[in-house]
Amino acid sequence: MTEDSDHLDQFDHRILAALAKDARLSMASLADLVGLSKTPVTVRLKRLEAAGYIRGYHAALDVDRLGLAQVAFVQVTLTQTTATALEEFNAAVRKARAVESCHMIAGGFDYLLKIRTRDVAAYRKALTEVIAHLPHVAQTSTFMAMETVKDSPAILPMR
Numbered sequence: 001m002t003e004d005s006d007h008l009d010q011f012d013h014r015i016l017a018a019l020a021k022d023a024r025l026s027m028a029s030l031a032d033l034v035g036l037s038k039t040p041v042t043v044r045l046k047r048l049e050a051a052g053y054i055r056g057y058h059a060a061l062d063v064d065r066l067g068l069a070q071v072a073f074v075q076v077t078l079t080q081t082t083a084t085a086l087e088e089f090n091a092a093v094r095k096a097r098a099v100e101s102c103h104m105i106a107g108g109f110d111y112l113l114k115i116r117t118r119d120v121a122a123y124r125k126a127l128t129e130v131i132a133h134l135p136h137v138a139q140t141s142t143f144m145a146m147e148t149v150k151d152s153p154a155i156l157p158m159r
Contacts, residue, residue: 008053011036015044016053020153023057060153067118071145074131076111079138088135096134098126109141120144 008016014034018025025033031041048054063069078085086104093102093113101114113131117123123142131140 011040012044012048012053015041015048019054019057063116068116070117070119070123071148072115072117072123073143073145074113074115074127075105075109075141075143076113076131076134076137077109077139078111078136080136081110085136089137092134096130098130109139 011034015030018030018033027038027042027045030045031038034041036044045054078089089111090102093099093111098115098117099113100116103112104110105112115123115126115131117126123144127140127142131137
């Protein structure tokens, strides 16, 4: 990203917020929502994409209908946290289809993974066949989500 978010004005924030809610908006609809004409919105959108504020456009999938409603959060502690070990873990976890998201954590463990499966049995398989075989994993602790109360796309700061 070449620009700092402080360089975004109210129209840029409106564009990003509108697209976060519905990435399929036409330029005309987006222009109406943000209060500009199509040409300036198109120029701003291309600038936001080029600057890396918009990394892509995605469909919001219904995980329940897809049979992937079981969510587990896994605390991972590594055997070591050298630069090499972290890079190897990061590279492997990026390739692991079972891992929906991965965050390096400052605290009592090293990483927090979000795993989405069809049920607990499928999670157990992912744990034993994927997570346990990631490089440098010393220990894991699993927390099963009982209900998803809120799961939103990127949230923009209020201006």
